[in-house]
Amino acid sequence: MGKTLFEKIWDSHTVVENHSSPSLLYIDRHLIHEVTSPQAFEGLRMNNRKVRRPDLTIATMDHNVPTNDRKLPILDETSAIQIKTLEKNCNDFGIKLFGMDSPNQGIVHVIGPQLGITLPGTTIVCGDSHTSTHGAFGALAFGIGTSEVEHVLATQTLWLQQPKSFEIRVEGKRANPFAVTAKDIILSIIKHIGTGGGTGTVIEYRGEGISDLSMEQRMTICNMSIEAGARAGLIAPDEKTFEYLRNREYTPKNFESLVDFWKDDLKTDTDSKFSKQFILKANEIAPQVSWGTNPGMTCDVTENVPSPDDFSKGDANQKKGAEKALEYMDLESGTPIQEIKIDRVFIGSCTNARLEDLIEASKVVKGNKVSQNVRAMVVPGSQLVKKQAEELGLDKIFIDANFEWREAGCSMCLGMNPDILSPGERCASTSNRNFEGRQGNGGRTHLVSPVMAAAAAIYGHFVDVRKLSLN
Amino acid sequence: MKGNIIKYQRDNIDTDVIIPGQYLKVHDYAELATHAMEGLDPDFHKKVKEGDFILSGKNFGCGSSREHAPIALSHSGIKAVLALSFARIFYRNSVDGAFLLPIEIEEDAYNGIADGDEIDIDISKNQITNLTKNQTYSMKPFSDIIGKIIDAGGLFNYKP
Numbered sequence: 170m171g172k173t174l175f176e177k178i179w180d181s182h183t184v185v186e187n188h189s190s191p192s193l194l195y196i197d198r199h200l201i202h203e204v205t206s207p208q209a210f211e212g213l214r215m216n217n218r219k220v221r222r223p224d225l226t227i228a229t230m231d232h233n234v235p236t237n238d239r240k241l242p243i244l245d246e247t248s249a250i251q252i253k254t255l256e257k258n259c260n261d262f263g264i265k266l267f268g269m270d271s272p273n274q275g276i277v278h279v280i281g282p283q284l285g286i287t288l289p290g291t292t293i294v295c296g297d298s299h300t301s302t303h304g305a306f307g308a309l310a311f312g313i314g315t316s317e318v319e320h321v322l323a324t325q326t327l328w329l330q331q332p333k334s335f336e337i338r339v340e341g342k343r344a345n346p347f348a349v350t351a352k353d354i355i356l357s358i359i360k361h362i363g364t365g366g367g368t369g370t371v372i373e374y375r376g377e378g379i380s381d382l383s384m385e386q387r388m389t390i391c392n393m394s395i396e397a398g399a400r401a402g403l404i405a406p407d408e409k410t411f412e413y414l415r416n417r418e419y420t421p422k423n424f425e426s427l428v429d430f431w432k433d434d435l436k437t438d439t440d441s442k443f444s445k446q447f448i449l450k451a452n453e454i455a456p457q458v459s460w461g462t463n464p465g466m467t468c469d470v471t472e473n474v475p476s477p478d479d480f481s482k483g484d485a486n487q488k489k490g491a492e493k494a495l496e497y498m499d500l501e502s503g504t505p506i507q508e509i510k511i512d513r514v515f516i517g518s519c520t521n522a523r524l525e526d527l528i529e530a531s532k533v534v535k536g537n538k539v540s541q542n543v544r545a546m547v548v549p550g551s552q553l554v555k556k557q558a559e560e561l562g563l564d565k566i567f568i569d570a571n572f573e574w575r576e577a578g579c580s581m582c583l584g585m586n587p588d589i590l591s592p593g594e595r596c597a598s599t600s601n602r603n604f605e606g607r608q609g610n611g612g613r614t615h616l617v618s619p620v621m622a623a624a625a626a627i628y629g630h631f632v633d634v635r636k637l638s639l640n
Numbered sequence: 641m642k643g644n645i646i647k648y649q650r651d652n653i654d655t656d657v658i659i660p661g662q663y664l665k666v667h668d669y670a671e672l673a674t675h676a677m678e679g680l681d682p683d684f685h686k687k688v689k690e691g692d693f694i695l696s697g698k699n700f701g702c703g704s705s706r707e708h709a710p711i712a713l714s715h716s717g718i719k720a721v722l723a724l725s726f727a728r729i730f731y732r733n734s735v736d737g738a739f740l741l742p743i744e745i746e747e748d749a750y751n752g753i754a755d756g757d758e759i760d761i762d763i764s765k766n767q768i769t770n771l772t773k774n775q776t777y778s779m780k781p782f783s784d785i786i787g788k789i790i791d792a793g794g795l796f797n798y799k800p
Contacts, residue, residue: 233665312705314733316733316795328800583704589662
């Protein structure tokens with residue numbers, strides 16, 4: 170019997186192979202950042218260990234960096250310490266760091282692909298759950314905790330139980346590719362399979378609805394695999410993948426010969442077997458808006474906020490979860506999504522802060538003004554994205570519309586830096602998690618695509634972007 | 641291993657409510673513990689006692705990879721979390737650092753055990769006894785690797 174793409178990458182990286190019990194997996198790339206690495210380095214020092222492959226380890230700072238003027242000092246003392254600690258650790262252990270003043274600084278999952286560090290067929294880990302993003306290139310990429318970060322630093326390997334393969338097929342083409350984005354595809358998938366739907370699996374996204382997507386859109390899909398509980402998500406590499414990676418700063422010199430190998434090897438065999446399958450039709454997907462406190466609590470922009478009974482379909486815990494979510498979100502069942510007014514808009518995060526995201530959002534914003542009651546900000550995913558966007562004049566479009574135009578970082582996705590919601594504030598956010606308090610204590614998050622967020626900023630409430638006429 | 645239950649009857653308790661992002665800069669574990677579960681239950685640190693267990697539904701610990709989540713629970717006194725299922729990274733983090741035991745249970749234990757009940761967990765028999773109600777339930781056994789890492793006292797003590 171043949172193998173799935175995931176099984177091929179897994180098998181080619183097992184150092185100790187053991188089919189009934191865990192395998193020791195070799196790690197090709199280890200990305201680190203300031204928040205989940207300090208204790209790992211401390212552990213290395215305590216045990217007098219070195220970093221085994223500093224050349225395969227790449228660091229940046231993203232989670233708690235301020236997104237205002239880079240020349241200003243970092244006011245939050247504990248953030249400043251974490252950033253200084255990462256600088257010292259990289260210096261002491263010989264690790265390449267894209268620091269605060271680097272033109273390559275940015276969200277770790279934005280800079281990896283952009284620099285050509287993320288490659289097809291590789292294993293990539295990072296102390297961050299959204300490492301699944303890199304799966305868009307046909308890499309096996311997943312998040313790990315700090316103990317595992319230390320283990321990878323010390324050994325370049327991890328003990329793992331092999332997950333199962335899960336096929337998600339998106340069939341056909343989207344009816345309106347401007348308004349129905351990759352974000353809407355992945356939110357639809359999570360809405361259907363649930364936040365635990367991918368548990369114990371690595372998802373392979375397949376079908377025309379996936380191969381149609383650009384690389385940046387594919388990253389949005391794989392990014393949120395973790396929100397479905399999957400270990401990782403991946404997409405078989407194709408010409409778009411190779412074209413994206415060609416001539417990046419860290420693309421290997423023997424790239425073209427690697428492409429020949431990847432073309433032959435990195436695909437799921439026709440006689441292989443997935444242990445699970447889910448199919449979605451692309452032309453049935455509408456723009457999505459989350460109404461609750463996990464990404465599975467999502468509906469079409471044309472729908473009303475569901476009742477706990479309708480949402481839970483008889484499951485007592487789901488019903489209780491929906492009741493608590495509505496209370497936290499201060500929403501009544503039956504309210505049309507398009508009547509929900511918002512206070513804040515956040516266009517950013519490793520899910521949706523790449524150049525294409527900003528280009529698409531700017532088309533909605535161009536020639537308009539942010540609604541009087543809304544404060545809106547754009548936080549580019551990396552300093553390079555920011556620079557490229559500025560070369561296209563996007564900064565001017567956003568600033569003219571009264572958006573704030575910020576420096577790169579994770580920012581309001583997770584509320585670690587000063588960019589947070591105040592209690593009770595309601596935000597249309599292009600990020601990945603609408604958990605209680607995620608964007609600030611008492612803050613209320615609605616997950617949407619960049620074009621939906623941009624439109625919400627202009628109108629002050631959610632609107633169906635399929636109905637917009639653009640300037 | 642005996643202890644009392646703190647029950648949260650819901651699914652999808654995420655790591656952002658277990659330890660909100662603003663505290664990921666805190667390196668003092670005792671201080672971190674005072675913010676455990678703050679996003680869901682601000683009184684948690686007042687009611688939790690050394691040796692308590694948490695009982696909850698499906699997908700416990702979903703979301704971020706922050707190891708601060710099991711660390712905060714562990715340093716507030718929690719020795720085990722019993723749940724219908726766990727998110728993978730939380731599960732591994734709990735075991736890797738020997739912070740607490742993540743124990744997968746079935747519906748009978750989830751429904752049978754109430755907030756405040758005293759229970760006894762016997763890992764060697766994969767059995768949970770409810771001392772308050774005089775009931776027993778089975779727990780799902782640990783997989784081979786997880787059992788070995790637990791026995792070793794964490795990932796770095798594990799020698800294959």
